[in-house]
Amino acid sequence: MGRVKSKDRKKSRSLGSIFSFYVIGMMLGFIAWAVVAYVIFTILIMTGAVYPSNYAEMQIANFYKTLSSAETITSDMIPDSCKYMLFTEDGTVIDGNIDEEYVATAWNAVSSSAVGGEYYYKAITRSGEYLVFQYKLVPQFKSTFLRKYFPNVQNLIYIAIIVGGVEVMHISSLLFGRKLKKRMIPVLEATKKIGERDLEFEIEKSGVQEIDDCLKSIDDMRYALKESLQKQWTSEQEKNRQMSALAHDIKTPLTVVRGNAELLLESELDDEQKCYADYITGSAQQIENYVQTLIDVTKSQEGLHETTNKVRVQSLLEDIKKQSLGLTRVYDQKLQFSENCKTDTIDIAYDQLVRAVMNIIRNAAEHSPEGSDISVDVTEKFDELRFTVTDSGKGFSQEALKHATEQFFMDDNSRSGGMHYGIGLFFAMNVAKMHGGDIKLSNSKERGGVVELSIKI
Template identity: 30%
Template sequence: MGKKSIMRMLLTLSISQICYMFIVVIMFGLGVFFLGETEIIISPNVISQNVEIIKEKSLDNTLDEMDIPAYIEYAKLSNSGNYINGSIQDEELIQEVCEKGKINQLRFMNRTTYELIGNSSEKWVLGYKSATSQFSNDFLRSIFPSADLTIISCFLITVITGFLVILKVYRNRLSKELNKITNIQNTILSDDREISELSSPLKEVNDILIILSEMEKTVKESTKKQLKQAQLLENSIQSLTHDIQTPATVVFGNLELLEETSMDIKQKEYVKYAQDGISKISEYVEELKTLAKLEQSKTEYVHFDEKYVDNLISLANQIACLKNITISIIQKDLTDDLLIEPKDIQKAFQNIVSNAVGFSEKSSQIKLQFIKNKSEYVVSVIDNGKGFSKESLEKATQKFYSENKARSGSHYGLGLSIVDKIMNEHNGFIQIENLEVDNTIIGAKVSLVFPLK
């Protein structure tokens, strides 16, 4: 069976609407004809004919109240013009008709004609609508003053409702086919479904699905290669760190043994330098291990609730106490609109707090902020150190970048790079800035910015 184009579907939609319109016109035409023939609806011609008959009877003095249909108002007057009885009881209206002989009034978009008729012995005031059809039933006529407007309104409502139903049917059909494209992401990421299994009766959509089927094969092959490369990288890093850690441990142990021998002050100083160097190598290896672990899939996610934020504050206090630095909390907002991998975020937070402690004076203060805005959640660490240089502000998150001018100290070029990678995995980013007063740097502020979606 051949595929239909979207243009053909739109053409079918148009034809369906035209056919529906034709059917509705025929049905309403037959309905109006039936209502007219059964006198459920009185046409303007019939009303005019009855008015003429009533006028003739009034002139012949043979008019009786029973001769006047219910859809024609009347008032019976004496020869002197006094009101006797009738359905018209508005005295001012009757007086105006007697003075002018005939008047027209517009009520509810319907024109009503009031006319004085009769002979020398009796007079009548008739009120009738000769410009629109009327319902013969009193109840229907009281609700719908104009049968024409009622029929036209029903016709328009029926046409519009039918058009909307037809549009909804075709819209659902089109949406069903287009959803096959919009849901492609889940299909590509799923291991047990193939895009090639999807097809559409619409030619354009089916062509897109065929293209995406080819793309799927390429993407999945590329993903397998990337997973394989990531596994090789992890294995290589583990092997490398093991190869580095083993001789480093041996060297550190020999340096401890060397300390037990008799050495002069200069030799002890050299041994201390060597031990510091080995410690740095060990820390560098741990950073590499952390970077490798970030490539692994995450299974546990938590919110920034009070327990987790308190754990981060406690971690900051543990790091800060090494230099007798005080941790103060400026703002502590919580959020349940954000899911994070707790260990990774803790590592990122630990890195920026460690940097802040490292570049702050002893017995100083570091400030923490946990701020929830409408569109983002921000965790900030503020220190009173020397701040970042212009070059460092631009390159601080680059892997293996080390800056010794503004921020001297132990720095391996991986700390903020790891933080940046963690934040990217959480669709966020790291923000680095200097705090200035009168163009003088008084500290630095590093923030973890998470979008709230």
């Protein structure tokens, strides 16, 4: 065992270590993205596009003296990062833009520093009145439009970090998935080849310890299956050879029995003796048919050899027509043979193709009554040469249409009469597939069954 090989000399790594590598990479990617977000935030503050958190307090401090001594307060004197409210000494609102729900909190800031939720307040005592500012201690956009319609910068940074972190996890997962899929290729290729019954291959190492262990098990299974199939094939071949040899050996004494029986019939015999001699001749003929069937079975199990030669189409058709005429005469039938082919030569396994077509014609003759017609039409369509054989029998049953090309299938319910062992159409189908074609079975509306054998030109 142990036939798994590696493309390189790198040591296999465990799946856990590979996963840990991607987890560490994901964490580093998340940290890197957070650093990038922080750097961008710092640059925005340094360029003035974003105000720092204490920007509002700094503005209030800068305008403190001006605002505390000014005769009147107008909205254009208020720092742009703050809202304000102007009260009398008894708390009556004079002017301002603080929301109504925060007015009471703003008034409380006159006597002490106050915080109202997310807002901070700062009061300036003036002559007979108080000026109270409302502001936030968070970074803010310089642009009034951005401050109004966008979340504050700090929340945007948090959102960007979260979204970036999710994307880093997504990318890491994709990379890990692709890596694992690539490592799984040897497993997929091995199972595919075994499924196709191709056991002559070497399994390559994936580089992942757990997958390599699985590959080793698959390789052991492949090797064991290969040995088992080889032993089975050798055993079947030996059985076929023995059966074929036995069948040929039987033909020798059978020929002697049949020959002597025919000689007896030529001699002077009474009626009873002639009857016995006829029995011997008929039985010998039947046994000879059985022996030939046994030989055909062993040949069909050995498979077909794809040895092709270039032959003239006309010579092929003349040979088939000649044999078909002889066959239909034996069955006292009429042959209707037509051909319409333009191709001059084709590459085929000549003997096997002729035998396949004749099997179909013989099958048609066996299931047609005496005096009926057997049609053989040879046509060329697109890149195919088609042999269509139509008999005058009862046609194929529904079961025969599905299974007639299977080995040993016999449908005595609808097509009986004659020696039929389910070999002829099976052999013809194998020959057709060897030539890149197929066999189709159907029933004619006017007559009997139709068999169409096609081969690629």
